[in-house]
Amino acid sequence: MWYRLWRLIVKELQALLGNTQGRLLLITPVILQTALFPFAATLEVKNATLAIYNPDSGAASRELVQRLAQMAAFSHIVPVHSEAELRTVIDNQTALLALQFPPDFSTRVLAPPGASVMLVMDGRRSNSAQIASGYVTQVVNSTITERSGPPSSAVTVRNLYNPNLDFKWHVLPSLIAIISTIGCLIVTALSVAREREEGTFDQLLVSPLTPAYIMAGKAVPGVLVALFQGSLIACAARFAYGVPFTGSLPVMLLALMAYGLALAGIGLFISSISSTQQQAFLGVFCFMSPAVVISGYVAPIENMPLALQWLAHANPLTYLILIVKGTFLKGMGFSGAWPHLWPLLLIAACTLTVALRLFRRHIA
Amino acid sequence: MSRSFLGLSPRRLWALCRKESFQILRDPSSILIAFVMPVVLLFVFGYAVNLDADHLRIGLLMQDSGPAAQRFEQAVRASRSFEVHSDSSREALMAALTRGDIRGVVIVPNDFSAKLQRSTAAGNTGGNSGVNAPALLQVLADGSEPNTAQFVAAQVQGVWQQWRQQQLQDRSAATTGSASASALITVQTRLWFNPSAISRNFLVPGSMAVVMTVIGALLTSLVVAREWERGTMEALLATPVTRAELLLSKVIPYYLLGVVAMTLCLLIAVGVMSVPFRGSLWALWGITSLFLAGALGQGLLISTVLRNQFNAAQLALTSAFLPAMMLSGFVYEINSMPTVLQWITQIIPARYFANSLQTLFQAGTVSAVLLGDAVFLALLGAFWLGMTALKTRRSLD
Numbered sequence: 001m002w003y004r005l006w007r008l009i010v011k012e013l014q015a016l017l018g019n020t021q022g023r024l025l026l027i028t029p030v031i032l033q034t035a036l037f038p039f040a041a042t043l044e045v046k047n048a049t050l051a052i053y054n055p056d057s058g059a060a061s062r063e064l065v066q067r068l069a070q071m072a073a074f075s076h077i078v079p080v081h082s083e084a085e086l087r088t089v090i091d092n093q094t095a096l097l098a099l100q101f102p103p104d105f106s107t108r109v110l111a112p113p114g115a116s117v118m119l120v121m122d123g124r125r126s127n128s129a130q131i132a133s134g135y136v137t138q139v140v141n142s143t144i145t146e147r148s149g150p151p152s153s154a155v156t157v158r159n160l161y162n163p164n165l166d167f168k169w170h171v172l173p174s175l176i177a178i179i180s181t182i183g184c185l186i187v188t189a190l191s192v193a194r195e196r197e198e199g200t201f202d203q204l205l206v207s208p209l210t211p212a213y214i215m216a217g218k219a220v221p222g223v224l225v226a227l228f229q230g231s232l233i234a235c236a237a238r239f240a241y242g243v244p245f246t247g248s249l250p251v252m253l254l255a256l257m258a259y260g261l262a263l264a265g266i267g268l269f270i271s272s273i274s275s276t277q278q279q280a281f282l283g284v285f286c287f288m289s290p291a292v293v294i295s296g297y298v299a300p301i302e303n304m305p306l307a308l309q310w311l312a313h314a315n316p317l318t319y320l321i322l323i324v325k326g327t328f329l330k331g332m333g334f335s336g337a338w339p340h341l342w343p344l345l346l347i348a349a350c351t352l353t354v355a356l357r358l359f360r361r362h363i364a
Numbered sequence: 365m366s367r368s369f370l371g372l373s374p375r376r377l378w379a380l381c382r383k384e385s386f387q388i389l390r391d392p393s394s395i396l397i398a399f400v401m402p403v404v405l406l407f408v409f410g411y412a413v414n415l416d417a418d419h420l421r422i423g424l425l426m427q428d429s430g431p432a433a434q435r436f437e438q439a440v441r442a443s444r445s446f447e448v449h450s451d452s453s454r455e456a457l458m459a460a461l462t463r464g465d466i467r468g469v470v471i472v473p474n475d476f477s478a479k480l481q482r483s484t485a486a487g488n489t490g491g492n493s494g495v496n497a498p499a500l501l502q503v504l505a506d507g508s509e510p511n512t513a514q515f516v517a518a519q520v521q522g523v524w525q526q527w528r529q530q531q532l533q534d535r536s537a538a539t540t541g542s543a544s545a546s547a548l549i550t551v552q553t554r555l556w557f558n559p560s561a562i563s564r565n566f567l568v569p570g571s572m573a574v575v576m577t578v579i580g581a582l583l584t585s586l587v588v589a590r591e592w593e594r595g596t597m598e599a600l601l602a603t604p605v606t607r608a609e610l611l612l613s614k615v616i617p618y619y620l621l622g623v624v625a626m627t628l629c630l631l632i633a634v635g636v637m638s639v640p641f642r643g644s645l646w647a648l649w650g651i652t653s654l655f656l657a658g659a660l661g662q663g664l665l666i667s668t669v670l671r672n673q674f675n676a677a678q679l680a681l682t683s684a685f686l687p688a689m690m691l692s693g694f695v696y697e698i699n700s701m702p703t704v705l706q707w708i709t710q711i712i713p714a715r716y717f718a719n720s721l722q723t724l725f726q727a728g729t730v731s732a733v734l735l736g737d738a739v740f741l742a743l744l745g746a747f748w749l750g751m752t753a754l755k756t757r758r759s760l761d
Contacts (some may be wrong), residue, residue, distance in 0.1 A: 021675050029682035039702050040690045044510045046700040064549075090556060092732045093719075096699075109549060116550040117648040121556030124566055124722040128697045133553050134518060140551050146650045153476075153485040153499040157517040160461065162507030170510050182681060183665045188675050197593070279393035283678040285403055285582065285685075293408045298695065300467070300512050302447070304423055312412075323462050329508045330462045339463060 004209060016221055018189060029035030030179055030229050034236045037175060042167040044329055045132045049076040051095035053086045058106020064117075064143060072128070073135045090122050097121050097132050157358040161329040169244075172237035173325040174297045177259070177317055179233060181291070184260050186269025186286045188222035193280035194317045211360050215268060219352070223260035230256045237328070238307025247327030251337045255323040260314040272358040291317050321342045376510055379642035380613030384587075391647040394583060396623045397588055401544035402575045403632060409571035410564045413695075420516060424450040428517065430477025431532065436501070437455045439468060439527045445519040449703050467489055468516040471502040484535070516722040516754050521679035534581025557642075557726040568639045569725040572629045576652065577688040579668075580659025587614055607756050615660050615749075622656045633725070643724030647734055651720045654741035656755070658713040661682065661748025688714035688731045694722070 017023050050068060050212055056063050069077050080086045085273045089095045100118040102108065108115035119136055121129035162169045195201035204214055234252070270283035294301070295317040296309055301309055313317050319340040326332030326340075334341075388394045405632070426437055441448050449466060451457050462467045479499035503520050505513035582682045591597035630648070633639040662684055670676045690696065691705070692714035698706055709715050716737035723733045 002412040021672065025675050027676045029678070033682070033686065036705060036708070037686075037690050039705050041581075042698065042700050044700055046695060048697075048699055082648065091727060091730050093723075114549055116552055118550055119553045120738040121553060121555045123561070124726045125697065126555055126558045126561045126566055127563055129555065130698075132562060133551075135610065136552050140549050144549055153480055153505060153524070153528065155501045155521050157503040157505060157506050157520075159507035159510075159513050162411065162513075164508055167511055169511050170508060173508075182678075186678055186681075188672075190677065194674060199419050214459075240453065254635040276391075276393075276590075277673045277677070278391065278590065281586065281673070282397045282401075282582070284402070285578065285681070286396060289401075289685075290404055290408045294403075294412045297632075299413045300420065300509070302419050304412045308408075308412045325463070325508050326462070332462065335464060339744075 001213070005216060006106075007214050007215065008209065009220045012191065012217055012221045015191070016225075017036045019111065026183065026225065026229070027232075030183070030232055034172075034240075035156065038168045038171045038241060041171040042129070044167060045073050045096075045128050045129070045135070047075040048073055048097070048128070048132050049078055049095040050074040050087045050132075050136075051078045051080050051086060053098065053100045054079045054105075055103040056101045056105040057256035060106040060109045061101045064140070067139050067143070068136065071139065072137055073132055087341065088119065090120060093122065094123075095122075096105060096125065096129055097136065099225050101241070121126060155269045168241055169329060170325075172233065172241055172243050173328045174321050174325050175185075176230045176237070176256075177295075178297065178321045179258070179293055180230040180268035181288060181317060183225035183286060184222045184263045185231045185267045185270075186281070187225050188218060188264045189270045189274075189280045189284045190277050191218050191221070192268065192271035193274055197276055212356060215352075215356055215359050217263035218268060218271075219261065222264040223257060226263065227253070227256055243328055245328050246331040248333045248337075251332065251334050252324055252327040255320055255337065255341055255344060256325075258341065258348050259316055259320040260347035262344060262351050265353075268355040269351060269358060272355065272362045277325045286349055289363065291315050294318075295321055297321055313343075314345045314347070316344055319347075372606065372612075376605055377612055379615050380609060384613055384617040385620075386546050388621060390481050394621075397578055397583060398621050399628060402625050402629050404570075405571055405578075405633055406568055406629060406637065410568045410633075412565060413567055419447050420445060420468075420512065420519070421447045421449060421466045422516060423460060423466045424448050425452070425454055425457055425469060425471045426450065427474040428472050428476040430480075433476050434470045434505060435530070436472060436524070439523050439530075440520075443519065443523050445515075445709065446761035449674075450489075458504075461504065463691065465508070466506075467509070468503060468505040470520055471504070473500065473502065475499075476501070481706055488718055517634055530689050551663075561704050564637060565639050565726060566722050567632050567694070569721035570692070570718045572626070572633070573655075573692055573694060573714045574685070575629060575686045576622060576626060576655060577659055577684050578718065579625050580618070580656050581663035582677075582680050584614065584618050584660050584663030585666045585676045585684075586673050588619075588664060589671050589673045589676045590683050592671040592672055607753065611664070611749075611753055611756055614664055615657075616734075618660055619653070622660075623652065639725060641725050642728040642761050644729045646726055646735050648721075649727050650701050650735065651724070651738060651741065654738055655713055655717040657745030658741060658748050660748075661745060661752050662713075664753040665755060668752055685710045688718075691715065692718040693716040710740075710742065713741060716740045716744075 016026070041195060052065055056066060065077070066212055079090060080098070081087055083100070086098045086100060089322055098120040100120065102115060102117070105115045105117070117204060119133055119138075121133055123129065128129065159165050192201065195204065209217070238245050267284070270287065271280055274280040294304065295315055296312060296314045301312045301318070304312065322340045323337050326336060329338070385562050424437065424440060427435065442444060449460070457466070457469045461469055479497065483498050484721045501520075501524060503517055505516045507513050555561050588597070591600065630641065634641050663680060666676050666679050666683070670679060691712050693709065698715065699707050701709070720737045721735055723730050
């Protein structure tokens with residue numbers, strides 16, 4: 001029986017890798033995404049344009065403008081000469097922020113109650129605008145501190161695991177999880193649908209293989225694809241991008257395998273309820289895109305409404321991202337990973353059981 | 365091209381469009397993707413992606429119990445941004461940080477009160493400031509999520525500023541009005557178009573660009589390939605149908621489906637999620653049509669060239685959906701990307717569409733922005749549809 005299973009897996013892999021198009025499609029997108037997305041996925045603000053409306057001719061405002069111009073976040077400073085012009089540069093997206101000084105700024109700063117400047121932000125990009133406004137406030141605050149003498153207390157911030165807050169260190173481990181999701185799901189979900197569409201599924205059914213074996217034969221290539229694509233990106237992350245790998249490699253591979261199994265269950269579940277490849281593919285999409293968004297990769301889970309938090313905890317991707325990130329950045333070993341690993345194994349057991357049930361019923 | 369356009373027969377075109385529409389309506393999966401998926405995605409983006417983090421779980425380690433330290437603890441606990449877990453053991457907190465249970469640890473060291481007193485005394489008598497180091501509060505943030513780490517640091521700093529202001533006020537009340545170190549510059553911030561900074565207001569219009577990419581490119585990437593796989597393409601080619609008719613019969617039904625889905629998105633965004641819409645509906649329709657031309661063209665080109673549903677599905681996902689997510693600027697700022705990547709985003713239709721939608725929803729019909737986007741969308745649409753027309757052959761090879 002093991003031999004039959006082996007032949008089935010070999011056959012599946014041949015169907016997957018037998019043609020050049022298929023081989024290219026398993027590798028090229030992974031390489032392209034690994035090359036492009038780490039640079040794209042950053043919430044830092046760089047090269048933003050700051051418009052400045054400064055009717056004051058004193059030294060204080062000039063000094064502040066100069067300090068702002070030195071910041072890396074603002075590569076262009078656009079001087080504007082009226083409030084109307086200020087409105088236009090924001091409306092037309094020429095500038096992300098606009099800073100307006102009062103005409104008597106330099107004299108006002110010298111005595112209480114002080115001067116106030118107005119910072120107008122483009123709310124269409126409210127996230128970036130707020131981050132950039134944080135930079136402006138920092139510059140203003142440091143000017144104030146310099147004027148008012150040494151502080152009696154201070155806050156020091158240290159960022160553990162990623163001291164320079166490099167977004168690539170955050171994105172690459174997450175990409176390992178996200179890209180292997182696409183590969184594994186498509187391979188498992190579409191393979192049964194394709195056989196059904198082409199009519200070869202009936203031939204499989206009349207073979208001496210039991211449904212459980214057929215299912216295993218379909219699941220194993222999916223897990224292999226997840227492992228292969230995941231390892232490819234992990235190598236790129238470690239050696240091309242220099243993301244430190246501080247934890248245990250076997251734990252990460254184990255998690256990737258458990259995740260592959262959980263996904264294979266979901267893929268086969270989708271496969272058994274759809275009768276064409278289009279349905280299977282769209283089913284994959286309907287599962288995948290919400291799963292990526294609620295995995296905690298884009299925004300922290302604890303900010304979500306309660307119902308979505310529950311869904312996030314049933315989402316295998318949530319746990320895989322935690323483990324991969326943990327093994328890369330946080331030196332996670334088996335004991336650290338276990339609280340995330342057992343839910344992953346539990347989800348895998350559930351999805352595979354349900355898939356097998358449906359598979360059997362569909363055949364009967 | 366021109367000869368086949370002259371041979372356009374309305375009757376044949378109508379029949380083909382009807383056939384295609386029936387195929388769409390009969391398949392539950394296309395209904396799912398056109399009507400259920402947009403709703404799910406809009407809700408997920410509108411409610412699950414909250415970039416203005418509040419309720420962050422942080423650990424608090426109090427090694428000092430002086431009155432100033434206690435007041436700081438109260439200030440941290442009172443902050444709405446944090447859900448505070450205090451623990452007396454540093455190891456336990458660090459382990460929770462590694463597990464990802466908390467996002468950061470705030471440490472009030474045991475010499476905090478003593479140092480504070482010393483440096484305040486030095487500050488009041490004036491001079492020899494260099495001798496007394498300021499009392500330090502320590503923040504250890506989980507850098508594996510940079511955005512959250514920055515937020516934790518900024519919020520703790522905010523709490524500290526408040527606490528400090530309070531300390532200064534108390535002290536100046538005690539010493540009757542001396543040493544008023546109040547800030548001489550204040551920054552008033554105004555967030556135009558989205559004054560209360562609800563990230564939903566810009567994420568929902570942006571995610572519509574992703575939804576429309578899915579409907580435009582993903583669905584169509586399968587249609588021609590399916591005809592080839594099932595052999596119905598050969599049957600079609602045996603009929604007098606022209607290239608233009610064939611192409612239009614694939615474009616028109618999916619275009620209508622896209623417009624209906626867009627209407628649904630608009631109704632949900634405005635009616636259910638109360639995202640403001642300040643632009644003109646005609647401008648929205650025009651921009652949507654231009655975008656759909658490109659997205660449909662891209663999907664059909666993939667389908668026509670690959671002739672294999674499995675591969676077409678994969679290519680559509682990676683060449684249309686993922687770029688729309690990552691490179692359209694709807695979550696990640698395009699200006700912050702490296703220059704080469706910024707060039708690449710120029711050929712991604714979702715970039716212009718997301719930008720237009722964000723402008724239409726929040727700022728209104730700003731013609732300078734919309735016209736620029738429309739020109740690029742029209743060029744991309746012409747390119748993709750033109751390529752598809754070139755690759756559509758009326759022969760079996």
